[in-house]
Amino acid sequence: xxxxxxxxxxxxxxxAVDAVDFEVTAGEIFGLIGPNGxxxxxxxxxxxxxxxxxxxxxxxxxxxxxxxSSAGICRRGxxxxxxxxxxxxxxxxxxxxxxxxMLHRRRVDEARAAASDVARRVGLxxxxxxxxxxxxxxxxxxxxxxxxxxxxxxxxxxxxxLAGLNSSEVGAMLDLIRAVRSEGTTVLFVxxxxxxxxGICDRLVVMDTGRKIADGAPLEVMRNPAVVRAxxxxxxxxxxxx
Numbered sequence: 001x002x003x004x005x006x007x008x009x010x011x012x013x014x015x016a017v018d019a020v021d022f023e024v025t026a027g028e029i030f031g032l033i034g035p036n037g038x039x040x041x042x043x044x045x046x047x048x049x050x051x052x053x054x055x056x057x058x059x060x061x062x063x064x065x066x067x068x069s070s071a072g073i074c075r076r077g078x079x080x081x082x083x084x085x086x087x088x089x090x091x092x093x094x095x096x097x098x099x100x101x102m103l104h105r106r107r108v109d110e111a112r113a114a115a116s117d118v119a120r121r122v123g124l125x126x127x128x129x130x131x132x133x134x135x136x137x138x139x140x141x142x143x144x145x146x147x148x149x150x151x152x153x154x155x156x157x158x159x160x161x162l163a164g165l166n167s168s169e170v171g172a173m174l175d176l177i178r179a180v181r182s183e184g185t186t187v188l189f190v191x192x193x194x195x196x197x198x199g200i201c202d203r204l205v206v207m208d209t210g211r212k213i214a215d216g217a218p219l220e221v222m223r224n225p226a227v228v229r230a231x232x233x234x235x236x237x238x239x240x241x242x
Contacts, residue, residue: 001026001061001186002047002078002155008055009042016042018210019056024155029177029187031197031218034207035230041159043207044190048080048157049073060155074103079153083160085140087132093119094128096143100150115150122146122176138169145176149185156180158189162196174200198222206230 002024009017016039024030034040045051047058049070058065065073070080079100088096097115098108105111119125122142127135135143141161148156158177162170174196181187191197197204197218204221206214208230214221221227 002188003059004043004047004056005059006056007043007046007053007058009039009046009051010054015210017046017053020205020207020210020212022205022212022215024186024188026154026186027181027184028202029181029200030189031201031204032188032190032207033192033194033197033204034213037209038207038230039210040190040207044080044157044159044188047188048078074151074153077152077154078157079148079151079155080157081141081144081148081159081161083163085144087135087140087143089131089133092129092131093124093135093143093146096132097124097146097150100147103151115146118146118150121179122149123172137164138166138172141165141173142176145180149180153185155186155188158187158191160190160192162191162193170196 004020004022006019006021007017008019020043032040032044046053049065049068052067060076060078063076065076094112094115097118098111101111101114101118105114116128119128122145124139124142124146127139132143145161162173165173170193177187177200201218203216204218205212206221206227213226213230214224
């Protein structure tokens, strides 16, 4: 469904993403992880169209996305959320979700009905008329997901959607992500919460210093010596002394 081929991004002399390859299959929950500074956020932004690559390609359902605008990529069927919710303070919950639903619906009544349905799906059905600043952090995260889902994506890109949530809120968000997948939407997400990643992802890509160092099932990946070294340092690989 999504193919990333030799994707490269430089900022001056820094190679933030260095010839990275991976594929996401339709129906997967696919995680993109790595220690701070690994390049995963830059790679995520490349896929989402926030920045343009310096080399390589991104194919979605056989079509190249390299150099396309974020809006164009969204129309293709990839929608993203933001780590810090991008709310419109002058809008209600319903109006915010409608900004997504109007991508493919020009009639206001149809967009409103679609947005109401999405709000219910993400647990905000009772909050439709509330101004967005009145929402809790967890609700704002759900609003981000709702606005993205309202564009009817085939792939949902989630940027640290669990950040700032307590344990019960994390559990509820993971249930929502599973529901999104069960409805037919493929999920790619960047996340730091390793317990959550291990519990929900079908496959992972791990990055370190701009390069892919592992790719596979969660348990397989986390046993990879390069991954252990990236997260814990070289001392983690030294044998214990009696």
